[in-house]
Amino acid sequence: MNPAMLYALAAIAMWASVATLSALTHTLPPFFVAGVGLILGSLPTLRRIREWKVPPKVFANGVYGIFGFYFFLFNAYRLAPVMEATVLSYVWPLLMVLLSPLLLPGTRLGANHIVGSLLGFAGAALIVTGGQLSLSLSLSALPGYLMALGAAVVWASYSLFTRRLPACPDNAVGGFCLASGMLAMALHFAAEPAAHPSAPQWLIIAVLGLLPMGAAFLCWNRAVTLGDPRRIGALGNATPLLSTLMLAASGQASLNGAAALAIAMIVGGAALGSVPPERLRLLLRPLRRA
Numbered sequence: 001m002n003p004a005m006l007y008a009l010a011a012i013a014m015w016a017s018v019a020t021l022s023a024l025t026h027t028l029p030p031f032f033v034a035g036v037g038l039i040l041g042s043l044p045t046l047r048r049i050r051e052w053k054v055p056p057k058v059f060a061n062g063v064y065g066i067f068g069f070y071f072f073l074f075n076a077y078r079l080a081p082v083m084e085a086t087v088l089s090y091v092w093p094l095l096m097v098l099l100s101p102l103l104l105p106g107t108r109l110g111a112n113h114i115v116g117s118l119l120g121f122a123g124a125a126l127i128v129t130g131g132q133l134s135l136s137l138s139l140s141a142l143p144g145y146l147m148a149l150g151a152a153v154v155w156a157s158y159s160l161f162t163r164r165l166p167a168c169p170d171n172a173v174g175g176f177c178l179a180s181g182m183l184a185m186a187l188h189f190a191a192e193p194a195a196h197p198s199a200p201q202w203l204i205i206a207v208l209g210l211l212p213m214g215a216a217f218l219c220w221n222r223a224v225t226l227g228d229p230r231r232i233g234a235l236g237n238a239t240p241l242l243s244t245l246m247l248a249a250s251g252q253a254s255l256n257g258a259a260a261l262a263i264a265m266i267v268g269g270a271a272l273g274s275v276p277p278e279r280l281r282l283l284l285r286p287l288r289r290a
Helices: 003-016 018-022 030-052 056-079 082-089 092-098 111-128 139-164 170-191 199-226 229-236 238-249 257-274 277-289
Strands: none
Touching (some): 003 199, 018 199, 030 170, 056 082, 056 170, 092 111, 111 257, 229 238, 229 257, 238 257
16 A cells, blocks of 8 residues: 555544544534644644745635535534434545546546445445435435535545645644634634533543544645545545444444445445556456456
């Protein structure tokens, strides 16, 4: 596995811990948790604060991606059932693959990228819904569904624009996190009740800030800067799988019979989408001759 994929996997593993950790802070206002977490996530990069200076369009893209994703996702959870909103938000790896040719000149999609991403998304949806084959979408929750899709579009496009725009130092992401955290705190003070975290909750927020809301964004920036977005997008479908496995390991969830199928679909989709086209042609050549 090349370095870009390792960085992507590290970010995905940290993001997968959010559900387990957030269960311990569910009594706190979400924008408070996001705001404090993002501000804390920016602190380790202060020692390289000079690297925060980037072109305005690069900074705007960073804040657009990080703050925009949380803004749409938290509103989706407020306006729609969590399960349906979660499934729709996990369209981002698929969108990242499908939008690559539109946002990154010279990028082409192979059948393996499309099939692999669809297979991975189906597996992700299966594990999020606990094996249900259909979602009970309600017209009254349409604004929430649109917010969830908005979160997916924001994260996919942010990731692709990061590859298209001039490369920025990884530590510059700290500036994105600080600005996004301040915006989240502004929303907290404007629209949420006052927060009174306990000591254990402060500890969980600190872990969330330093890892999923801090280091993970640095790893993701390195991954999308160095790697193939089509392969990284296919790998992104592993996020709900790892999240569910962590919840099961902590006793907060249980795996059912559909989990094995979902795991096979996600792993198979990621593997198929990660195969370079030239290697895939070599693998398929014996079948064509037959």
